[in-house]
Amino acid sequence: MLRISLDKLDTLFAKIAEKQKLYIPSDREDGSAEYMEWSEGRKLSNALNTVRSAKEFFFPQTESLVDFKLSGKNIEVIDIRKETEDFVVFGVRACDARSFGILDKVFLSDPVDSYYQNRRNHGTIVTMACTRPSETCFCTAFGIDPTAPEGDAACFTDGSFLYIKANNDRGEAFVSSVSSLFEDGDTAELEKVQAKTKEVLGILPLSGLSTEAFGGDKLNKLFGSEKWAELSESCIGCGTCTFVCPTCQCYDIKDFNTGHEIKRFRCWDSCMYSDFTKMAHGNPRLTQLERFRQRFMHKLVYFPANNNGELGCVGCGRCLTKCPISMNIVKVMKALEAE
Amino acid sequence: MQEAIINKAKELLADGRVDRVIGWKKGEFSYDITPAVFETAEEIDAEFVCNDFTSANVSKYLVKETKKDGTVLAFLKPCDTYSFNQLVKEHRIDASKVYTVGIPCDGKLDPEKIKQKGISGIRSIEKDGDMLKIDTVYGDETLKISDAMSERCLSCKSRKHVCYDELIGEDGDVISSNRFDMVEQLENMSAQERYDFWRSQLSKCIRCNACRNVCPACTCEKCVFDNDDSGISNKAAADSFEENMFHVIRAFHVAGRCTDCGECSRVCPQNIPLHLLNRKFIKDINSLYGEYQAGADTDSRAPLTDYKQSDCEASVVHERGVE
Ligand code: SF4
Ligand code: SF4
Ligand code: SF4
Ligand code: SF4
Numbered sequence: 001m002l003r004i005s006l007d008k009l010d011t012l013f014a015k016i017a018e019k020q021k022l023y024i025p026s027d028r029e030d031g032s033a034e035y036m037e038w039s040e041g042r043k044l045s046n047a048l049n050t051v052r053s054a055k056e057f058f059f060p061q062t063e064s065l066v067d068f069k070l071s072g073k074n075i076e077v078i079d080i081r082k083e084t085e086d087f088v089v090f091g092v093r094a095c096d097a098r099s100f101g102i103l104d105k106v107f108l109s110d111p112v113d114s115y116y117q118n119r120r121n122h123g124t125i126v127t128m129a130c131t132r133p134s135e136t137c138f139c140t141a142f143g144i145d146p147t148a149p150e151g152d153a154a155c156f157t158d159g160s161f162l163y164i165k166a167n168n169d170r171g172e173a174f175v176s177s178v179s180s181l182f183e184d185g186d187t188a189e190l191e192k193v194q195a196k197t198k199e200v201l202g203i204l205p206l207s208g209l210s211t212e213a214f215g216g217d218k219l220n221k222l223f224g225s226e227k228w229a230e231l232s233e234s235c236i237g238c239g240t241c242t243f244v245c246p247t248c249q250c251y252d253i254k255d256f257n258t259g260h261e262i263k264r265f266r267c268w269d270s271c272m273y274s275d276f277t278k279m280a281h282g283n284p285r286l287t288q289l290e291r292f293r294q295r296f297m298h299k300l301v302y303f304p305a306n307n308n309g310e311l312g313c314v315g316c317g318r319c320l321t322k323c324p325i326s327m328n329i330v331k332v333m334k335a336l337e338a339e
Numbered sequence: 340m341q342e343a344i345i346n347k348a349k350e351l352l353a354d355g356r357v358d359r360v361i362g363w364k365k366g367e368f369s370y371d372i373t374p375a376v377f378e379t380a381e382e383i384d385a386e387f388v389c390n391d392f393t394s395a396n397v398s399k400y401l402v403k404e405t406k407k408d409g410t411v412l413a414f415l416k417p418c419d420t421y422s423f424n425q426l427v428k429e430h431r432i433d434a435s436k437v438y439t440v441g442i443p444c445d446g447k448l449d450p451e452k453i454k455q456k457g458i459s460g461i462r463s464i465e466k467d468g469d470m471l472k473i474d475t476v477y478g479d480e481t482l483k484i485s486d487a488m489s490e491r492c493l494s495c496k497s498r499k500h501v502c503y504d505e506l507i508g509e510d511g512d513v514i515s516s517n518r519f520d521m522v523e524q525l526e527n528m529s530a531q532e533r534y535d536f537w538r539s540q541l542s543k544c545i546r547c548n549a550c551r552n553v554c555p556a557c558t559c560e561k562c563v564f565d566n567d568d569s570g571i572s573n574k575a576a577a578d579s580f581e582e583n584m585f586h587v588i589r590a591f592h593v594a595g596r597c598t599d600c601g602e603c604s605r606v607c608p609q610n611i612p613l614h615l616l617n618r619k620f621i622k623d624i625n626s627l628y629g630e631y632q633a634g635a636d637t638d639s640r641a642p643l644t645d646y647k648q649s650d651c652e653a654s655v656v657h658e659r660g661v662e
Pocket of ligand 3: 138
């Protein structure tokens with residue numbers, strides 16, 4: 001397999017960045033990792049994952065959609081869409097890589113979201129296999145293999161080398177653009193590391209998590225469950241879980257009056273918020289119980305109902321680590337399943 | 340200590356003194372604790388915990404709990420008692436519907452600090468003298484307890500419970516803490532350095548609202564930032580100015596009411612040191628109006644809602660702002 005020594009990572013990054021913007025997970029001053037644009041000196045993080053997911057590259061937290069200018073009685077509509085430049089996101093984990101497939105089902109099905117599509121068409125995703133999954137990881141429950149991530153091209157490491165393999169045409173083009181830095185090498189060490197990681201995946205605390213109780217046909221049973229009251233009881237409705245989640249996809253569209261024009265923009269929204277889907281008559285979900293239930297029903301029932309049974313969670317564990325009250329999808333699944 | 344607390348809860352439930360108990364419920368791992376209300380001894384036996392990770396301050400939940408019928412038992416750490424008092428003072432909690440039991444605290448641990456040491460795959464965490472013994476899928480690990488201590492506990496201001504109906508263990512004292520050291524460091528920076536510090540911190544904000552929603556001083560029925568009719572409601576910062584303003588406005592709104600409980604910084608997913616903003620206000624109030632600790636009592640007049648002839652003149656802002 002093609003490989004490059006890990007101490008030549010900087011050379012590899014420099015080569016990629018010659019032609020297009022490159023983003024890699026890198027450590028911040030407070031010890032957490034975040035995707036950052038690569039420039040000379042920026043180091044790849046050892047952290048398992050970033051606080052914010054990689055969805056932001058395609059579905060940013062805020063983006064302008066269209067501008068309106070008023071002149072007399074006329075409203076001029078200004079289309080501000082521009083073709084995105086090519087970019088590479090390097091080091092995406094298998095869980096986040098799967099989340100793009102989930103977001104695609106929402107944004108690329110009819111009617112196609114041209115803003116999202118524009119970015120998707122120009123982004124190359126280079127994934128990185130996991131070697132040190134954490135206790136909060138449960139991607140395997142969704143059929144994800146973190147030792148063989150999806151993405152346009154996938155990288156693997158045995159601690160000394162970085163191996164690379166294309167998963168599709170875009171990945172082929174990417175690999176051939178950097179292959180001059182790689183050499184063909186033996187994969188014996190890598191296979192050992194992969195076998196070790198698989199072993200760890202089998203003994204992680206959440207490795208036995210079952211998804212059987214969930215799916216599009218479980219609506220009535222789960223919606224009416226008595227467990228929701230207890231599960232949602234101490235939820236503070238902050239929305240942290242939705243903002244860090246790689247598959248949460250809801251947004252709000254708002255108008256911003258700059259004084260001389262209107263900027264219509266969209267921003268991430270959260271079903272946990274009191275004004276989520278607020279309509280003329282008010283909010284359809286009056287209590288935090290209903291809002292809380294929406295998030296999990298969406299992932300475990302509504303999304304699969306509309307997408308051939310595919311669940312809307314990828315087991316990244318972000319909501320497990322970041323919820324202020326440590327309430328999360330795993331606790332919800334276990335409680336509902338026990339019913 | 341957990342045993343004593345559990346016994347106390349069951350005893351008060353059994354003799355009808357209280358109808359519910361607010362405390363903490365254990366999770367999947369050692370550290371993922373959820374605040375919860377218990378109604379029976381069976382529930383308590385099965386799930387109640389009070390350990391090094393039960394750091395969530397339950398006083399704000401009492402706003403909701405005391406709107407219900409019956410009496411609720413709340414276990415409060417020293418710092419939580421300040422929040423409780425402040426909420427009583429602001430008439431947000433009906434104190435007659437709460438039975439408070441003060442519990443001792445020698446500092447809570449921050450799971451994120453443990454993970455940032457590279458410890459992963461945690462199965463259990465146990466105390467052994469001044470060390471933590473951590474069982475992980477990658478083997479055993481050890482860590483000094485002081486290296487895992489929450490930031491706020493490292494600069495704890497008081498081991499004293501300022502209110503309680505009953506106490507478990509001995510009460511502590513108000514302690515001299517180093518909590519203003521970092522504020523002083525910020526004050527000693529040039530205006531540009533300070534601006535850069537806050538820009539780099541606040542630009543990490545994802546406006547998840549965890550800081551606001553967890554804050555015991557933020558109990559407005561409808562926050563101005565959630566109110567569509569306010570003209571400034573927003574779910575995401577449209578520009579960097581707004582991003583700063585959310586925090587500055589919030590800090591002003593809780594000034595004189597913030598007890599420095601540290602919940603905001605504890606919950607921030609982006610590790611923004613929000614407590615430093617509030618501590619700057621506390622420090623300024625102390626120096627401009629005389630020592631004041633929000634939540635220390637329920638009847639004194641707060642400096643910012645009181646007028647004394649000796650109050651500082653507004654020109655202080657100008658004088659201090661000059662470099
Ligand atoms: S589940 Fe947790 S993160 Fe999500 S809104 Fe509720 S308290 Fe916030
Ligand atoms: S629901 Fe939680 S675990 Fe699942 S994808 Fe979202 S953040 Fe990750
Ligand atoms: S959830 Fe799976 S893919 Fe994601 S970081 Fe953990 S092990 Fe890797
Ligand atoms: S908790 Fe942190 S990220 Fe969330 S709104 Fe507050 S400062 Fe911003």
